[in-house]
Amino acid sequence: MDIMSDKKELQVAALENGTVIDHIPSEKLFTVVSLLDLQHETNNITIGNNFESKKLGKKGIVKIADRFFSEEEISRLAVVAPNIRLNIIRNYEVVEKKQVVLPDELKGIVKCNNPKCITNNEPMLTWFHVIDKEKGLLKCHYCEKEQQIDNIKLL
Numbered sequence: 001m002d003i004m005s006d007k008k009e010l011q012v013a014a015l016e017n018g019t020v021i022d023h024i025p026s027e028k029l030f031t032v033v034s035l036l037d038l039q040h041e042t043n044n045i046t047i048g049n050n051f052e053s054k055k056l057g058k059k060g061i062v063k064i065a066d067r068f069f070s071e072e073e074i075s076r077l078a079v080v081a082p083n084i085r086l087n088i089i090r091n092y093e094v095v096e097k098k099q100v101v102l103p104d105e106l107k108g109i110v111k112c113n114n115p116k117c118i119t120n121n122e123p124m125l126t127w128f129h130v131i132d133k134e135k136g137l138l139k140c141h142y143c144e145k146e147q148q149i150d151n152i153k154l155l
């Protein structure tokens, strides 16, 4: 076994029960932390960043003990980092792997970039339709302005 694969195993070692969030692009690590509200989490959390990744260059990993995420929470991650993978750990073993999938609709996650949009002028939730998942194209339900997922601002 070479040194690289030894290191890889260390990165995901020793979580008895919980979730490992893997393949987070390094520059998105803290966005993921805030999207999942992990700064208020009281469970044991390990956050690692700037690990080497063939796919991403550099990646971050978050391990959270005794915490499992809902589909809604997971779908929020798709907005910032569609390649994220979640490993569900029970009894030190990966019992399930989840790939983050962009949902058909996003409510209350992304800000509309049209200053005249009603969502920027009234206290209401934003609502976007994902009109092209491949290209990451969103369309505001209210003003119909389209925006690219790479350029979004989170609420």
Ligand SMILES: [Zn+2]
Pocket (backbone or CB within 6 Å): 112, 113, 114, 117, 118, 119, 140, 141, 142, 143, 144, 145
């Ligand atoms: Zn709008």
